[in-house]
Amino acid sequence: MKLALTEEQEMLRKTARDFLADKCSKKFVKQMEESETGYSRELWQEMAELGWIGLAFPGKYGGGDMSFLDLAVLLEEMGRACLPGPFFSTVVLGGMSILDIGSEQQKQEYLPKLIRGEKIFTLALTEPGHHNYDASSVTAKATSDDDNYVISGTKLFIPDAHIADYLLCVVRTKPRSGIGIFLADAKGPGMKYSVLKTMAGDKLCEVVFDQVPVPRANILGRLNQGWSAVQKIIQRAAVGKCCEMVGNLQRVLEMTVDYAKERKQFDRPIGSFQVIQHYCADMATDVDSARFSTYQAAWMLSEGLPCTKEVAVAKAWVGEASERVFALAHQIHGAIGVTIEHDLHYYTRRAKAAKLAFGDADFYREVVAREMGL
Amino acid sequence: MDFSFSEEQNEFRREVRNFLEEEIRNGHWEPTCDAWVQGFNPGFTRRVAQRGWIGLTWPKDYGGQGRRHIDRLILTEEMLRYGAPAACHWFGDRQVGGAILSFGSEELKREFLPRIVKGEAYFGLGMSEPGTGSDLASLQTKAVEDGDYYVINGQKTWTSCASFSEYFDVYARTDPEAPRHRGISEFIVDAKSPGVSRIAMIDITGTEAWNDVFFDNVRVHKKYLVGEKHRGFYQVLHQLDYERSGMERLMGNYPLFDAIVQFAKENKLSKEPVIRNKLAQLQIEFEVGRLLIYRVALVMEEGRAPNWESAMSKAYSTEFEKHLAGVAMDILGPYAQLTSGSKFVPLRGMALHSYLGSKGYSLQAGTTEILKNILATRRLGLPTS
Ligand SMILES: Cc1cc2nc3c(=O)[nH]c(=O)nc-3n(C[C@H](O)[C@H](O)[C@H](O)COP(=O)(O)OP(=O)(O)OC[C@H]3O[C@@H](n4cnc5c(N)ncnc54)[C@H](O)[C@@H]3O)c2cc1C
Numbered sequence: 080m081k082l083a084l085t086e087e088q089e090m091l092r093k094t095a096r097d098f099l100a101d102k103c104s105k106k107f108v109k110q111m112e113e114s115e116t117g118y119s120r121e122l123w124q125e126m127a128e129l130g131w132i133g134l135a136f137p138g139k140y141g142g143g144d145m146s147f148l149d150l151a152v153l154l155e156e157m158g159r160a161c162l163p164g165p166f167f168s169t170v171v172l173g174g175m176s177i178l179d180i181g182s183e184q185q186k187q188e189y190l191p192k193l194i195r196g197e198k199i200f201t202l203a204l205t206e207p208g209h210h211n212y213d214a215s216s217v218t219a220k221a222t223s224d225d226d227n228y229v230i231s232g233t234k235l236f237i238p239d240a241h242i243a244d245y246l247l248c249v250v251r252t253k254p255r256s257g258i259g260i261f262l263a264d265a266k267g268p269g270m271k272y273s274v275l276k277t278m279a280g281d282k283l284c285e286v287v288f289d290q291v292p293v294p295r296a297n298i299l300g301r302l303n304q305g306w307s308a309v310q311k312i313i314q315r316a317a318v319g320k321c322c323e324m325v326g327n328l329q330r331v332l333e334m335t336v337d338y339a340k341e342r343k344q345f346d347r348p349i350g351s352f353q354v355i356q357h358y359c360a361d362m363a364t365d366v367d368s369a370r371f372s373t374y375q376a377a378w379m380l381s382e383g384l385p386c387t388k389e390v391a392v393a394k395a396w397v398g399e400a401s402e403r404v405f406a407l408a409h410q411i412h413g414a415i416g417v418t419i420e421h422d423l424h425y426y427t428r429r430a431k432a433a434k435l436a437f438g439d440a441d442f443y444r445e446v447v448a449r450e451m452g453l
Numbered sequence: 454m455d456f457s458f459s460e461e462q463n464e465f466r467r468e469v470r471n472f473l474e475e476e477i478r479n480g481h482w483e484p485t486c487d488a489w490v491q492g493f494n495p496g497f498t499r500r501v502a503q504r505g506w507i508g509l510t511w512p513k514d515y516g517g518q519g520r521r522h523i524d525r526l527i528l529t530e531e532m533l534r535y536g537a538p539a540a541c542h543w544f545g546d547r548q549v550g551g552a553i554l555s556f557g558s559e560e561l562k563r564e565f566l567p568r569i570v571k572g573e574a575y576f577g578l579g580m581s582e583p584g585t586g587s588d589l590a591s592l593q594t595k596a597v598e599d600g601d602y603y604v605i606n607g608q609k610t611w612t613s614c615a616s617f618s619e620y621f622d623v624y625a626r627t628d629p630e631a632p633r634h635r636g637i638s639e640f641i642v643d644a645k646s647p648g649v650s651r652i653a654m655i656d657i658t659g660t661e662a663w664n665d666v667f668f669d670n671v672r673v674h675k676k677y678l679v680g681e682k683h684r685g686f687y688q689v690l691h692q693l694d695y696e697r698s699g700m701e702r703l704m705g706n707y708p709l710f711d712a713i714v715q716f717a718k719e720n721k722l723s724k725e726p727v728i729r730n731k732l733a734q735l736q737i738e739f740e741v742g743r744l745l746i747y748r749v750a751l752v753m754e755e756g757r758a759p760n761w762e763s764a765m766s767k768a769y770s771t772e773f774e775k776h777l778a779g780v781a782m783d784i785l786g787p788y789a790q791l792t793s794g795s796k797f798v799p800l801r802g803m804a805l806h807s808y809l810g811s812k813g814y815s816l817q818a819g820t821t822e823i824l825k826n827i828l829a830t831r832r833l834g835l836p837t838s
Contacts, residue, residue, distance in 0.1 A: 080523060081455045082751055088454075148454060336833045351836045353822075356829030363828055364745075364765050371744035375456045382457075392740045395733075447733040451714060453723035 082371065088152045095153055098129070099160035105422050111163035112280025116242050118164030127196025132170055136178060140190035147175075147315075147381035151322045151374065158323030158433075159330045161425045163281065165199045165239040171319040172238070172312065173200025176247055180260070180300035180308045189245070189262070198244040202312065203234040203263075203286055212313050212438050214258055214306045219288060221250040221261060228298075230261065230291045240265065240284035241272045247299065248288070249309050257303035261293045268292075279432035314387070317394040317437040318380055321373040324397050324433045328366045328404050331426050335362065335408045342413075349411070358407045365400035372396050388450040395443035398434040405430060462527055469531040472504065477535065484536030484708040486807045489529075489701045491660060492538025493617050495572070501539065502572030507546045511554060515566035522753040526700060526746070533704035534711075540614055545569040545576040548695045549622045552639070556680030556688050565620075565641065577618030578696075579609040579642070579666060580689060587823050589624070590633045590686055594668060596625035596640065603627070603640065603678070605648075605671040613817075615651055615664030619644050622692075623668070624685050637685035641677045642668070657809045659792075696818045697763040698749045703742045703770035705814060706777060706807040710735065712800045713781040722784060731780045735773075742770045761832035764824040771815040778808040 084092065102122055111117050126132060135150040136142025150170070157166060174193045177186060177200075192198040209216050219232025230250055240246060243265040252259040263270075269291035275283045300308045336359055339350030349355050376393040379386035405427050409416045416423045434440075458466070476497070477483065485492060501507060509525045511517025532539050550569045553561050568574040585592045594607025605625050612621070621642045628636030642649065648671035656662035680688050714732060717723040723732065745766040752759040781804040782789040793802030815821045829835045 080458060080747060080751065082748055084454060336835065339835060347838060348836050350829075351838050353826070353829075356833075356835050357822070357825040359833050359835060360765075360768075360825035360828035363832055364769055367748075367765065368741045368745055368769070371748065372741050374454050375744060378454055378456045389740075392737045395737050396741050441730070444730050444733040444737065447736050448723070448729040451733065451736055453714070453718060453729050453732060 082374075084152065088149060091149060092152050092156060094129075095131075095156035096159070099156060099162060103160045103162050105161070105425060108161050108163055108280075108425055115274070117239070117280075117282035118242065123164060124196050126166065127194070132166070132174075132196055133194035135170070136174065136190060136194055140186060141194045142190070148374075148377050151318070151377035151381075154319055154322035155326035155329075158326030158429075161327070161429055165201065165242060167316075167319060167323070168201035168239040168243070169193060169199050171316055172202035173245065173247060175315055176202065176260075176308070176312045177262075177299065179311060185262070185297075185299065199239065199242055200245045200247065201237060201239045201243045201265075202316075203237045203240065203246045203248045204309065204312075205234065205236050207233055207235045209235065211442055214309075217249055217251050217258055219248070219250045221248075221252050221259060221293070223295075224292075226295055228261065228293045228295065230263065230288045230293055232288050234286040234288070236275070236283045237286050238284075239282055240286045241274050241282060246286070247312075248293075249305065252303050252305075258305040258309065259302045260299040260305045260308060262297040262299055263288075263291060263293050277432065279428045281429075281432065313437055314390045315380060317390055317443075318373065318376045320433045320436050321369070321393050321397045322377060324401055324430055325366070325370050325373050327426050327430050327433070328369055328397075328401055331404060331408050331423070331430075332359075332362050332366045334423065335359065335411050339411055355411055358411055362404050362407050365404050369397045369400045388447060391438075391443035391446035391450065394438055395440040395447065398440045398443075401430045401434055458523075458527070462523065465524060466527050466531060469506075469528055470535075472500075473531060473535040473537055476500070476537070482538050483801075484711075485538070486536060486706040486709050486803050487810055488536045488538045488540065489533060489543050489705060490540050490613055491662065492536075492540045493614075494538035495541055497538050498541040498572040498575075501542065502570065505570075507542050507572055508550055508566065508570040509546075511550065511566060511570070515554070515562055516570035517566070522750045523747075526750040530700045530704065533700055533707050536708035541575045541617065542569065542572050543701075544578060544614065544622075545574055547699060548692050549576040549578075549620075549641075551695055552622065552679060552688060552692045553641075555691065556639070556684075558676065560676055561641070561679065575614065575617055575619045577612045577615045577621045577644075577664075577666070579612055579621040579623035581611045582608055583610050587820055589689065590637065592624060592626060592637065594623070594625040595629070596627050596638060596673070598627075598675075599672075601675050602672045603638075603675065605640070605642065605668045605673055607668050609666040609668070611654070611663045611817075612651075612666045613663055615644075615666055616653060616661060621649075621666060622679075624689055625668075627685075628683055631683065634686045636683055637689075638682050639679040639685040639688050640673050641679060642671060642673050646671050646673065648672075656813065658806050660806075660810075662813075691758055693819060694758045694760050694763050697767040697824070698746075698753070698759050700743075700746050702767045702814070703739065703746060703773055706774050706803070706811060709781055709800065709803045709807050710739070710777055712803060713777075713784060716800060717784060728784060731784075735777055735780060738773045738776065742766065742773050745769055761828050764819065764827040765832075767818065768815075768821045768824040768828070771811070771821065774807070774814050775811045778804060778811045782808050 130143045133142035138144045221228040221230045246263045248261045269289045271287040273285045372393040376389045508517040509520045596603040596605045623640045627638040648669040650667045651664040653661045654663040749759045749762045788799045791798040
């Protein structure tokens with residue numbers, strides 16, 4: 080057992096932190112929130128050149144041959160920097176899924192472009208009225224028409240769909256039990272996008288599929304039996320979100336402790352008041368425990384070990400820990416923390432969005448209950 | 454990062470489990486909450502010792518096995534999982550032996566370590582006094598030099614395991630003039646010494662959890678001074694870091710966890726959403742706490758004393774124990790109030806015992822408030838004024 084990062088991971092972290100400190104100021108984050116696309120093409124290319132997009136993909140597709148655990152370190156730094164853009168969609172939701180379930184031919188075709196930063200991917204899973212990540216909530220359907228399939232339905236809360244080149248669409252292929260994943264050309268006919276206005280300023284979309292043709296060759300994984308693949312995608316995404324949240328929470332802890340040391344009232348730093356000290360101690364405990372449970376799950380995913388319970392523990396814990404951390408962070412910051420002049424709000428909004436994504440604490444408590452045999 | 458155990462570690466865990474399961478099968482004892490501190494069972498301690506499982510991390514020179522802290526954590530984790538009666542050797546193994554190893558003279562090491570390892574020397578901790586709780590440096594018990602001896606006078610209180618302790622690790626003031634932190638020394642006192650007397654104290658569960666221990670002109674030879682004279686306060690801080698470090702903080706009432714989950718399943722209560730949710734939440738909190746404690750062992754593995762790390766894991770874990778006990782009580786409903794031995798008592802009264810008893814976990818070995826002070830100042834560097 081070891082809980083420290085390897086030297087290589089430490090280097091990756093340092094490079095990422097320095098790079099993002101330079102390129103991803105809060106001013107930039109704000110611009111991206113207000114912009115239509117939500118990302119900078121230039122920064123995207125730079126990240127591709129740094130090898131970040133391809134980090135966890137095999138070298139034969141042009142990737143960096145590193146692991147999901149290494150990617151976790153990078154995601155943590157991205158969370159710390161509130162990095163806007165389609166990295167998560169393209170890499171964690173899109174690329175990793177293709178790597179996992181795509182045929183060799185599909186990997187050869189799509190992964191190199193993805194890794195070079197030429198194509199953006201995302202996952203179209205959730206739908207209007209959706210609450211839980213279960214198969215029965217998938218109603219968009221694909222019907223076969225000789226060589227092709229035709230997809231109809233509406234997907235909601237799809238990240239970065241408006242700028243994506245490809246969508247991994249989760250659809251019903253058989254009335255009751257069949258789920259399939261199709262790789263659809265996002266720019267093809269029959270698709271309509273509207274970008275939603277969101278709390279975190281990220282770009283979540285409504286995507287309407289109106290008789291969208293998809294060739295049979297674009298089926299990812301096994302037709303009708305796609306749900307177990309989707310579950311794996313959700314697991315990876317949940318852990319990926321946890322990584323971002325850990326970076327976010329760590330930064331908020333640091334900001335808050337710094338503030339408590341600087342801010343004076345009654346002629347002394349507020350951080351010398353014991354109540355404030357204990358708030359900070361509670362935050363540190365939540366942040367450390369969020370980190371360990373997240374990295375445990377990331378490590379297990381990385382090693383290919385079964386980890387339904389550990390993923391559930393991580394996402395449930397991190398989500399609720401982040402609520403506690405933010406309640407205290409805001410309380411300690413006083414009024415300045417609820418203005419847009421202070422940076423805290425960037426973190427607060429993102430943490431809440433991440434908590435809602437890919438299963439909240441109630442959802443995962445139920446998973447844990449099943450794992451306990453309850 | 455690597456969250457796996459080595460093959461040898463897994464094998465060791467299996468070995469410990471097999472041993473404990475056989476103990477239970479043979480009817481030597483049954484799993485009990487708080488058995489690490491209340492389970493007085495010399496036979497069990499002897500059998501554990503025969504396997505070389507006391508002083509596991511100590512050098513072979515003194516009878517130890519020179520094994521890793523993770524191994525000891527695996528061992529204690531399993532003992533706690535099975536609610537094994539390990540109180541006779543727990544303090545010697547966990548902290549007093551370590552204190553002697555870190556600070557004691559060669560003579561002291563030779564005298565005590567091999568005997569602790571054989572399960573033949575039981576220790577109690579003489580820190581707290583009636584006027585001295587969290588503020589340990591305020592202690593009043595005195596030790597005055599007299600030739601080759603120190604003469605100790607004073608009173609210790611809340612001394613766990615004192616009724617069967619053969620030795621006390623006693624902190625006493627040796628320099629009343631010095632600033633309070635700098636005038637305290639540590640001694641090993643034989644409980645049979647003339648002038649030592651004890652009065653039992655009963656805790657809220659009805660258990661004899663502690664004694665008041667009185668020292669009336671107790672003569673202790675100078676060779677039983679541990680470490681440097683007047684350095685006792687610094688030594689006890691070090692010892693407390695270890696006292697807080699272990700899995701007993703999270704798993705003291707683990708037998709109740711097993712039992713209530715089983716109970717919920719058997720009575721179909723586990724299908725009720727509210728109960729499912731609560732039990733799953735406990736499982737999540739348990740797994741998270743376990744990671745915080747493994748982190749502490751890894752700190753020790755690096756040769757550092759765990760400081761704020763064990764403050765964090767202990768403060769976290771004692772909340773879990775209370776939460777577990779509270780949920781168990783709620784699930785059992787009105788039956789929860791029945792005491793052990795009563796008609797209809799569920800789960801051998803473990804829930805009630807734990808519910809009442811767990812109120813003390815967050816006080817002993819540093820209250821949660823003191824632990825958060827440590828976290829705030831030492832981990833986070835917050836100012837004290
Ligand atoms: C089950 C159990 C077993 C024990 N076993 C032993 C033993 O074997 N040997 C031994 O020597 N002692 C033992 N103790 C005693 C234990 O060490 C003390 O209870 C502990 O140090 C707290 O002291 P106190 O109870 O006097 O509370 P106090 O120190 O009087 O504290 C009362 C309250 O004030 C708070 N407080 C005190 N100081 C501060 C501060 N600076 N900042 C914020 N809050 C503060 C505390 O957190 C607590 O909430 C045991 C206690 C229990 C409950």
